[in-house]
Amino acid sequence: MKLVQHPAEMTELATLWRDEGRTIALVPTMGSFHAGHLALMRQARQLSDQVVVSLFVNPIQFGPGEDLATYPCDLQKDMHLAASVGVDVLYAPLAADMYPPGFQTTIRVAELGKGLCGASRPGHFDGVCTVVMKLFQQASPHLAIFGEKDFQQLAVIRRMARDLDLPVAIIAHPTVREKSGLAMSSRNSYLQEEEIEQALCLYRAICFAREMVKASTVPLVAAEVCSKIIKNIQSTPGCDVEYVEIVDADSLKSCETVNKNSRLIMAVRVNRKVRLIDNAGLVEL
Amino acid sequence: MKLVQHPAEMTELATLWRDEGRTIALVPTMGSFHAGHLALMRQARQLSDQVVVSLFVNPIQFGPGEDLATYPCDLQKDMHLAASVGVDVLYAPLAADMYPPGFQTTIRVAELGKGLCGASRPGHFDGVCTVVMKLFQQASPHLAIFGEKDFQQLAVIRRMARDLDLPVAIIAHPTVREKSGLAMSSRNSYLQEEEIEQALCLYRAICFAREMVKASTVPLVAAEVCSKIIKNIQSTPGCDVEYVEIVDADSLKSCETVNKNSRLIMAVRVNRKVRLIDNAGLVEL
Numbered sequence: 001m002k003l004v005q006h007p008a009e010m011t012e013l014a015t016l017w018r019d020e021g022r023t024i025a026l027v028p029t030m031g032s033f034h035a036g037h038l039a040l041m042r043q044a045r046q047l048s049d050q051v052v053v054s055l056f057v058n059p060i061q062f063g064p065g066e067d068l069a070t071y072p073c074d075l076q077k078d079m080h081l082a083a084s085v086g087v088d089v090l091y092a093p094l095a096a097d098m099y100p101p102g103f104q105t106t107i108r109v110a111e112l113g114k115g116l117c118g119a120s121r122p123g124h125f126d127g128v129c130t131v132v133m134k135l136f137q138q139a140s141p142h143l144a145i146f147g148e149k150d151f152q153q154l155a156v157i158r159r160m161a162r163d164l165d166l167p168v169a170i171i172a173h174p175t176v177r178e179k180s181g182l183a184m185s186s187r188n189s190y191l192q193e194e195e196i197e198q199a200l201c202l203y204r205a206i207c208f209a210r211e212m213v214k215a216s217t218v219p220l221v222a223a224e225v226c227s228k229i230i231k232n233i234q235s236t237p238g239c240d241v242e243y244v245e246i247v248d249a250d251s252l253k254s255c256e257t258v259n260k261n262s263r264l265i266m267a268v269r270v271n272r273k274v275r276l277i278d279n280a281g282l283v284e285l
Numbered sequence: 286m287k288l289v290q291h292p293a294e295m296t297e298l299a300t301l302w303r304d305e306g307r308t309i310a311l312v313p314t315m316g317s318f319h320a321g322h323l324a325l326m327r328q329a330r331q332l333s334d335q336v337v338v339s340l341f342v343n344p345i346q347f348g349p350g351e352d353l354a355t356y357p358c359d360l361q362k363d364m365h366l367a368a369s370v371g372v373d374v375l376y377a378p379l380a381a382d383m384y385p386p387g388f389q390t391t392i393r394v395a396e397l398g399k400g401l402c403g404a405s406r407p408g409h410f411d412g413v414c415t416v417v418m419k420l421f422q423q424a425s426p427h428l429a430i431f432g433e434k435d436f437q438q439l440a441v442i443r444r445m446a447r448d449l450d451l452p453v454a455i456i457a458h459p460t461v462r463e464k465s466g467l468a469m470s471s472r473n474s475y476l477q478e479e480e481i482e483q484a485l486c487l488y489r490a491i492c493f494a495r496e497m498v499k500a501s502t503v504p505l506v507a508a509e510v511c512s513k514i515i516k517n518i519q520s521t522p523g524c525d526v527e528y529v530e531i532v533d534a535d536s537l538k539s540c541e542t543v544n545k546n547s548r549l550i551m552a553v554r555v556n557r558k559v560r561l562i563d564n565a566g567l568v569e570l
Binding site: 106107109129130134138160163165166 | 389390391394396418419450451
């Protein structure tokens with residue numbers, strides 16, 4: 001596996017592959033790989049000739065007071081893990097090369113980026129769109145794989161790709177979970193042992209909502225499901241709900257009743273410091 | 286020459302050309318071709334294997350109260366003219382195909398798009414960037430040619446291409462002028478005969494400023510040159526200055542003194558209805 005740091009070198013490699021008729025898959029990440037990342041990489045490996053994994057802790061998608069400075073990082077370990085699943089290039093550009101002096105361009109997906117995480121993280125999805133566009137231009141992938149764990153991000157990127165006619169297939173990979181049900185996340189490393197137990201309130205909410213849907217013979221009122229979940233989570237010591245919503249999986253607009261395209265989507269803060277998100281469809285298809 | 290209307294067809298053609306190793310030049314236009322457009326097309330013809338001219342009166346770059354509805358349009362004539370200079374494809378997509386329901390993505394170049402025309406046309410350059418990005422993705426050009434007449438647009442597009450790592454060379458074509466000196470513009474067709482005479486105040490300002498620079502042995506104070514020009518233009522019956530500035534050609538920031546990289550840049554309204562722009566370097570290189 002090759003480590004590439006400079007954008008120009010990445011583009012040169014991608015152009016060479018393209019000229020040889022080889023297909024390219026990109027897995028954009030912020031590093032600190034866990035089994036979820038590795039699952040995306042394995043899927044990329046199956047789907048294309050060349051696999052590029054980008055590793056870039058993108059400063060412009062972090063707000064003031066967020067965890068940019070403390071975001072976990074271990075390049076040596078990440079290189080080892082990426083190589084172990086057959087990645088061809090680990091592309092880890094420097095922020096100074098991604099955003100040189102004078103940089104001033106932003107991409108915004110207006111509606112989809114507004115609510116949910118966008119409400120508490122203004123500008124977050126602008127930063128995500130902008131960096132993903134840059135990575136697409138630099139690595140020239142035929143397809144790019146994103147985890148469903150960041151469901152709003154996936155919807156925003158899909159919309160950007162469609163709206164701007166990007167010649168990149170956006171592929172969703174299901175959320176990978178710990179045995180306990182906790183969605184894998186690099187930010188789980190912030191959790192102390194007893195906090196991991198608290199963090200399970202998210203997965204429990206998913207199971208609870210699915211049971212409710214299963215048990216009901218009529219379509220459930222989404223707001224009622226949400227307020228039950230909020231009550232459950234708030235009763236977990238140290239857990240604060242940022243949002244719990246049931247939305248249409250495509251438009252991310254609130255559902256009145258739970259249907260096949262509904263998605264339960266949540267953000268919770270554990271002990272006021274670690275912000276965790278999770279989401280799931282509620283109706284078995 | 287082929288007329289292409291559907292984005293998917295344009296992309297298919299471009300992919301075919303790329304696969305054959307052919308280079309593609311794009312000349313983005315809003316139609317109503319004059320000798321300025323044709324000069325850009327001829328340059329494109331010289332620089333690449335395939336020449337695509339896009340013709341799209343882009344609704345999202347017009348503000349309320351602007352001339353979207355009345356913008357001149359003659360497809361038959363434009364087809365004839367484009368064919369006469371060896372254009373391969375005239376690409377004229379429909380607004381409904383460019384911006385289908387649910388479209389919500391915008392590209393903004395923050396600083397460069399703010400002042401000058403951006404001040405009186407909020408959102409204008411966002412619309413320009415967004416459509417140019419779409420055209421780039423659809424037609425996959427190796428190079429794209431823009432007229433210097435729209436100098437701020439050129440600077441904004443250059444910045445977008447650099448910031449987002451677009452693999453497209455942005456080429457500037459000098460402003461083409463009538464014998465009288467009037468910069469060619471589709472909007473000149475709005476002018477009555479006597480208004481054409483009034484519109485010459487722009488070109489006269491350029492000549493005046495150049496003479497001042499030539500005659501001076503010390504660097505001129507930009508603000509003083511501008512206020513003389515404003516006085517001259519305001520004394521032309523029916524002419525109202527929207528802005529007259531001398532800016533750095535790259536940053537578009539105001540110059541204190543006139544230097545080799547200074548650009549005189551102006552917007553004037555003739556008889557309160559026709560808005561005209563012009564610009565020029567002031568120091569002979």
